[in-house]
Amino acid sequence: MVRFLDHLRELSASFDVLLCDVWGVIHNGVAAFPEPCEALARFRAGGGTVVLITNAPRPAASVEQQLRRLHIGSDVYDAIATSGDVTRHFIADHAGKAAFHLGPxxxxxxxxxxxxxxxAEAGEADYIICTGLFDDETETPETYRALLEDARARNLAMVCANPDxxxxxxHKLIYCAGALAELYRTLGGDVTFGGKPHAPIYEQALAQAAERRGAPVARERVLAIGDSVRTDxxxxxxxxxACLFVSAGIHASEVGARDNPDAAALRTLFSQASRPPLGVTRKLRW
Structure with a gap:
């Protein structure tokens, strides 16, 4: 059975920390979503802690600059955990190695x-750092098949800084680094992922929450919010x-109308996961 929740406040007493996705939940890359931002701010005002957890392949400071451009204020969140920051640890561990940057x-x-x-070229590199497509408005992963086949022939490892x-x-879906990484894996390539759904970014986010709260946080008091079955x-x-799933995100076209998702379609979608979410909300609101 799919449990629909219209308001975050229905769950707020059960959780101390929210690990909230960014793209598709609080903005779409072009404009902020006012109601989700208000909901997070209201949760914080009640004593909760919000860590934005994003597969953006950039450091938290760079993501924060984008939030400011979209007029998303610091009242919405306490900290930001990014796939980019996790990836930076990998790069630091490979200091001095020649990297080919596949991305914009x-x-x-x-x-x-x-x-x-x-x-300058993948053939001269010790490994590949993939942050996305060079031009995600016009290219697809197939644009890169020949490059990736050559990299695989050279046994180059890839670190994917954005698993999405x-x-x-x-209102447009664009390809991310994860699509290139998955193609590389089908070719037999070795890929290390920096962000969701892998543990390091969650460990970082939980540590940030504990630092803000001044005490360790029990996982049963943590709620993740996101719009992707594969990552969130x-x-x-x-x-x-626990997870609160936002249906009006990247899976919206798979589950019926954006504002009125179909329960049967959601059950089919969630069958891909080890267990369904705690609840489904069409759009995050207080």
Whole structure:
């Protein structure tokens, strides 16, 4: 049975910490969503702690700049955990190695203050750092098949700084680094992932929450919020925390009308996961 929840306040007394997804939940890359932002701010005002947990392939400071451009204020969250920050630890552990950056120039903050030598071509690299497509408006993963086949022939490892397959930009779905990483895996390539659904980003987020609260946080008092079965729901399940699923996100077209999702379609969607979410909300609101 799918449990629909219209208001975050129905769950607020049961949780101290929210680990909230960003793209598709509080903004779409073009505009902020006022009601979800208000809901998070109201949760914080009641003593709760909010850590934004995102597969953005950039450091938290860079993500915060984007939030400011979208007029999302600091009253909405306490801290930010990013796939980019997790990836930076990998890069630091491979200092001096030649890396081929597969991704757009906007992701350059990922490398700030790190000892990384860049290879002009994949064939000259020791490994690949994938943050996305060079042009995600016009290209698809198939654009990169030949490059990835050559990298696989050279046994190059890849670190994927954004495990998302797609993300909403406005009302359009665009490919992310995860789509390239999955193609590389089908070719037999070795891929390390930096963000959700893998444990390191959740461990970082929980540590940030504990620091803000001044005490360790029990996982049963943590609620993850997100719109992706593959990353948000799977990540919450793997980490042992509850999940509130936002249906009006990247899966909206699979589950019926954006404002009125079909329960049977949701059950089919959740069958991909080890267990269903605690509840489903069409859009996060207080």
């Amino acid at each position: 120039p906007r992701d350059q903050p990922l490398f700030d203050d790190l000892d990384v030598a860049f290879a 397959l797609v993300v909403e930009r406005g 729901l799977a990540g919450a399940n793997n980490f042992g925390v």
